[in-house]
Amino acid sequence: MWGLRWWHKFYGLMKLRQSEFNAFEYVILDLELTGLDAQNDEIVSVAWLVIERGKVHLDSSEYYINKEVQALSQSPIYHGIDEQMVEQGERLSQILTRLGAVLEGKILVCHNAQLDWAFLKQASKCRGLTLSPLAVLDTMAIEKRRLSARTEPLNSDSLTLQACRIRYHLPEYGAHNALTDALATAELLLAQASAISVGKRLKLGQLLQ
């Protein structure tokens, strides 16, 4: 049973790796969290937008605040989000259901995807939901591979979203919220894809590990 599921997954991934980058739609997502522990910390807000045929569609952007967030009871203003905004937010189960629908048949992209994906999986498991993107891409991992191939000295700061963007001459964004960072990640992905492809057709496998 385990073996069959693993094979299925593996075979699907093989096919995916051979496909062209532009043949897919991507959901670029960013979470704001109260901490780094998926078991104990909470999701404050969720934002995403969609890349289709190499274009980031801003009219696809969605941004939700989790109205059930507990941590805000300790500090009244968190990430520029105040109590009133929380009250007007959505229940996390609604947000995840919506995300689940959007992710159908698309590839999820995050900067440091391990973290975001862990939170998303944990939160949906608790609520009996499943998120099933075709694959998960990590712009941070992509950058890490590119940098180590160039044997440049790596430190903890050189892989932040901002540090990565500077390397591609992308503009600096001041205000940080989940939506701005989702756009910043989307633009970074396009720049990385163009740098890796060098004018040739880009296969998804070149971006996956």
Next chain:
Amino acid sequence: MTPEIAEVKRFVSKQMPFSQLPEAASHFFATHLEVIYLTEQNQHQWLRSGNLYLYLVRSGSYDLLNAHGEVVTRLAQGDYFGYPSLLTGEAIKNQLQVNLAGLVYLLNEEHFEFLRREYKVFEQHFVKAHANRLLSSHYKQSRDSWSEKKISEVMTKGAVVLAPHASIYEAAQTMSQHCVSSIIISEHRKLLGVVTDRDLRNRVLAASVSPQQSIASIMTDSPKYIFEHNRVFSALHLMLKHNIHHLPVLNEHYEPLGMLTSTDLLRQQKSDPVQLISKIYKAQSLSAIKLCASEIPDLLKRFANNIEDISLIGKLLSGLSDALTSRLIALYQLEHGEAPCSFSWICFGSQAREEQTLHSDQDNGLLLPNDVNDEQRSYFSGLGRFVCEQLAHCGIRTCPGNIMASNEHCRGSLAQWLERFKLWVAQPTPKAMLNCKIYFDIRFIDGSNALYNEFTTQLSEMAKNELFFAAMATDITTNSVPLGLFHQFKLEKDKQQHKYLDLKRRGVVIINDLVRLYALKAKVYKANTLERLDALLSTTLLSKEDIYDLKDCWRYLTQLRLKTQLEYEQLPENCINPEHLTSLERHQLKEAFYLIKQAQQACAFKFARGSL
């Protein structure tokens, strides 16, 4: 509702035209745009996709190239492209050269149309940007065009041909009959050789060869030749390379058609106006001056397509008139002796503003010192009559209002001139206003500069009267732009029921009047409208935006006006039938008239306190 991304919205709202639009416009753009990462490799994916977009550069640097690969403009953060296609519906012909890849915002056609419909300023911005782009690209294209011409357009047609067995004597006779400096020797319609004046001197006379010998014995055989469909540039290259002055021109069957001489090429180059002006200054006789003047219309036609800045046409014609005037004054002094006292030859109106056309008439006068006596006056009376008469012979029509130095009233002393101006300023009757419009555009041409400067200094002290400015402002508003309700053109009709718009009277003149008023107020002593506007930039009378708008309008109308003069429609001078314009041109024209109307209202408010 789609949430807006603060960083995108902030950037968009700082760009023209959004900075002038309600926040809702920036919000709409920021929530409907698409972001791409534009690189050298993927540019065709966007530009040649068949979908039209408005492109706004967010980062990176790109050169926009036209179909010939020439750089139209450099694009960086905040620059737009793609709008000409959105406005005209034509496919994008330009291409990009990516200097630094970066982010570009795209707005699709449907959303562009929405903003265009909703916000007038948005539409104005792109229509104007398009007009400016057209102006600069049109003149770039046709620059240097004379060397691109085909040989068949510039050669002397009709080959003068002789058979090889003809005698040298016959050849010389044929050449002098046809007034040519060279002859083609051919047999069975094929080119054999060439004989030139110089050959007759060097190879016949100097070498004591008998003129009875056959021409074939002294001809240059197998000469260099050129085909009729080649470019002038190739001919020039051949002649310079081989140091020859005559090139037989052949058709594709190698049959001689005629001779291209270095003089033919020089004639092409003479469209250089500087050469003509210097020729006028060197002219030693009346007939030489008139010969130069006769070249002016031709020069204008050729030159009109070769320049970037349309206002140069007016400057060119005024420069030529100035040169003719100065030269005529010098010739008069050669014949009648030096002037008995200092004087200034001045001009008014369109010549002063340097916007003369081929149809402009003379507006000039003589400024004399206050102590001028009767005997001296009679010298200047002769000078005035002579110069005005000869200018008329040169094609510059006499003034129907008799504003000419040949008229006694236009040959006043300093005090007399000032007295006339004082009268107009003090009593702003319609007649006086008309005079102000002509005489306050004034420029020095020849004679004593010091005398002229004294005059303008005293004149500037005079124009202080608030009532005078109010009267001028009111007078300007009596002339209206030809726009009716709902932005429709109000057309005039001539006797044959042709409908037309008067670009000069209902457009250019209003701008000139407005700018003159502001210039007088700011004591700007220039006569040219664009120069006055530039000088007004350092004052607070008009905002920078208004100044640039007026300059754009003025250039646009002048360009249209010149175009119609050259194309010569069956309409009154300076008039066009708007139906002959493209929809975009009609649109631009309406915008221009609309801006003039706004400037008119602002002026009335400022000077006449709205008392219309």
